[in-house]
Amino acid sequence: MSRYPHSVRVDADRCDGRRRCLRVCPTEAIRVRAGETLILEDRCIDCGECITACPSDAVVPRTDSFGDLGRFKHTVVIPSPTLYAQFGRAILPDKILRGLRRLGFDEVFDLAITCGDTSLAIENLLEEHKGPRPLIFNGCPAVVRLIQVKYPNLVDHIVPIKLPQCLAAKEIKETRSRELGLRPEEIGTFYVTPCPAAMIDIQQPATEGESHLDGVISIADVYGPLLAALESVDVESYRRGLESICILGMGWAVAGGMHRTLRIDNVLDVSGISEIIKTLDDVERGRLQNVALVVAYSCPQGCVGGALTVENRYISYNKVLRLLETLEREHIEACRDKREVRERYRRRIFHMEHPYVPRPLRSLDRDLGRAISKRKRKEEIYDGLPKVDCGICGAPTCLAFAEDVVMGDARLTDCIFQAPRRIKELTGEISRLLDAIGGGANP
Amino acid sequence: MQGFSRTFSIAGQDFSKGGSASLEIKEILREMGVDPALVRRVAIAAYEAEMNVVMYAERGEMSVDVDPQTIRLSLDDEGPGIEDIERAMQEGYSTATAEMQQMGFGAGMGLPNIKKNADLFELASTFGKGTSYRITFHVAPAGQP
Numbered sequence: 001m002s003r004y005p006h007s008v009r010v011d012a013d014r015c016d017g018r019r020r021c022l023r024v025c026p027t028e029a030i031r032v033r034a035g036e037t038l039i040l041e042d043r044c045i046d047c048g049e050c051i052t053a054c055p056s057d058a059v060v061p062r063t064d065s066f067g068d069l070g071r072f073k074h075t076v077v078i079p080s081p082t083l084y085a086q087f088g089r090a091i092l093p094d095k096i097l098r099g100l101r102r103l104g105f106d107e108v109f110d111l112a113i114t115c116g117d118t119s120l121a122i123e124n125l126l127e128e129h130k131g132p133r134p135l136i137f138n139g140c141p142a143v144v145r146l147i148q149v150k151y152p153n154l155v156d157h158i159v160p161i162k163l164p165q166c167l168a169a170k171e172i173k174e175t176r177s178r179e180l181g182l183r184p185e186e187i188g189t190f191y192v193t194p195c196p197a198a199m200i201d202i203q204q205p206a207t208e209g210e211s212h213l214d215g216v217i218s219i220a221d222v223y224g225p226l227l228a229a230l231e232s233v234d235v236e237s238y239r240r241g242l243e244s245i246c247i248l249g250m251g252w253a254v255a256g257g258m259h260r261t262l263r264i265d266n267v268l269d270v271s272g273i274s275e276i277i278k279t280l281d282d283v284e285r286g287r288l289q290n291v292a293l294v295v296a297y298s299c300p301q302g303c304v305g306g307a308l309t310v311e312n313r314y315i316s317y318n319k320v321l322r323l324l325e326t327l328e329r330e331h332i333e334a335c336r337d338k339r340e341v342r343e344r345y346r347r348r349i350f351h352m353e354h355p356y357v358p359r360p361l362r363s364l365d366r367d368l369g370r371a372i373s374k375r376k377r378k379e380e381i382y383d384g385l386p387k388v389d390c391g392i393c394g395a396p397t398c399l400a401f402a403e404d405v406v407m408g409d410a411r412l413t414d415c416i417f418q419a420p421r422r423i424k425e426l427t428g429e430i431s432r433l434l435d436a437i438g439g440g441a442n443p
Numbered sequence: 444m445q446g447f448s449r450t451f452s453i454a455g456q457d458f459s460k461g462g463s464a465s466l467e468i469k470e471i472l473r474e475m476g477v478d479p480a481l482v483r484r485v486a487i488a489a490y491e492a493e494m495n496v497v498m499y500a501e502r503g504e505m506s507v508d509v510d511p512q513t514i515r516l517s518l519d520d521e522g523p524g525i526e527d528i529e530r531a532m533q534e535g536y537s538t539a540t541a542e543m544q545q546m547g548f549g550a551g552m553g554l555p556n557i558k559k560n561a562d563l564f565e566l567a568s569t570f571g572k573g574t575s576y577r578i579t580f581h582v583a584p585a586g587q588p
Binding site for chain 1: 445446447462465466469471473474475476477479480482483486487490509510511556582
């Protein structure tokens with residue numbers, strides 16, 4: 001079992017070597033070696049950029065299928081609010097939940113309510129927070145991993161509150177096992193997600209401690225069967241449907257949504273990996289200490305931009321926004337009572353049991369003296385490279401290639417631009433050889 | 444022979460590039476496996492110094508020198524210089540314009556922040572000509588090999 005199992009794998013049969021993934025990866029975690037596309041485990045942050053970029057659908061998320069339901073005596077499906085975002089005001093969550101249940105689950109759980117609770121818990125956390133500022137929202141697993149890998153100094157800025165899906169799965173297992181007389185492991189909890197990184201919270205949680213989720217199903221996989229099931233679902237009334245929506249939880253699907261109705265001063269919403277990197281650079285320099293909370297989503301527009309969604313991210317973003325506006329106009333806030341959440345917060349129901357820890361990238365060498373020599377060697381190699389970042393060697397940039405050579409993971413001759421030089425050298429060697437044996441003259 | 448050295452040019456008023464040299468320095472140190480807390484201190488000092496050039500000077504050059512014992516930042520700029528160094532080192536003292544403050548700079552924390560993060564900070568300036576910074580960090584705590 002590897003140290004960091006990841007959320008994606010490359011299907012060698014489908015990969016035709018176009019190397020789009022190589023170029024889009026924000027942490028330079030992909031290499032092509034001997035014709036095979038590899039993901040460097042310690043660098044990958046599970047953002048899913050490679051899934052979206054691959055023109056051959058060769059980067060495959062490791063999600064589960066409905067077939068896995070049979071392992072359990074009681075199954076509960078927990079959809080991310082982003083599933084609702086695929087439909088917006090046209091089909092409301094109450095109907096979607098009923099439709100989902102028909103796909104073979106024993107029970108559906110409205111995660112938006114738990115998301116709303118978690119927003120309120122974060123509001124409580126901010127009120128009493130005395131540590132480093134700004135805090136950084138932990139709802140996006142790729143952002144958490146980006147910090148662990150590239151900003152180890154900032155791990156103590158990450159919000160130490162459990163993710164709603166983990167909290168929900170834990171509570172479901174506890175209550176249902178009691179009520180149904182089952183063992184917790186006989187109850188299957190399945191998270192329907194827009195995010196390829198979700199499965200790693202099961203196999204490789206960002207903090208220690210077990211996950212209570214049993215499986216992860218992609219929105220893309222559920223969408224078709226759900227649409228078919230929805231045709232025969234009836235709901236009481238549109239108004240009742242609206243009244244069942246937790247506005248805070250619904251907001252989790254989009255950038256800017258999870259704190260929309262909270263009283264938090266100075267929240268910074270960021271989305272898209274390259275913008276997040278700039279923002280984290282600023283946090284690291286101490287420039288954003290006046291900001292209380294940074295809410296960052298690696299996918300543009302938030303989870304509606306996730307690689308496993310169906311609808312265009314801008315359209316689903318708009319759908320959520322219009323739904324939120326409707327709820328605001330109608331003064332509907334079907335979230336739990338603030339006092340109740342505060343009381344649970346005080347009992348530390350929301351707090352993570354283990355802190356986030358850094359997962360820094362390997363350095364050139366453990367010994368600083370040797371690392372300095374290797375860094376110099378890397379620059380020498382880089383100076384001799386064409387700097388076109390063609391990717392033919394299998395590394396994303398000439399600079400990354402130079403590092404691979406220094407670390408012994410690639411050979412300088414893997415660079416195609418070294419070929420003419422090598423041919424020239426060989427030509428010289430051959431003519432010298434021919435001269436030496438006196439065979440230089442034409443017959 | 445043993446040390447690593449690299450020089451960056453910094454252009455005055457180039458706010459879009461401002462901070463890129465200190466970012467690169469941070470990445471170099473990270474790759475070398477320098478302790479993350481020390482990397483952060485160097486990066487903050489480098490950034491404050493770099494932004495001082497961007498905000499006040501015509502141009503400048505910043506070098507980083509790394510050997511197994513010390514990390515040194517040296518910055519020399521051509522610019523207005525600092526009239527009263529003692530005052531400039533006080534927290535909250537700033538000659539930044541309202542525009543710079545609008546951008547989140549010029550809170551009068553720059554030089555004090557460099558001093559706070561450095562093990563040794565020498566600042567020299569000729570008024571009307573330029574400023575030079577020598578900022579030193581010890582890799583291992585003093586007294587340790």
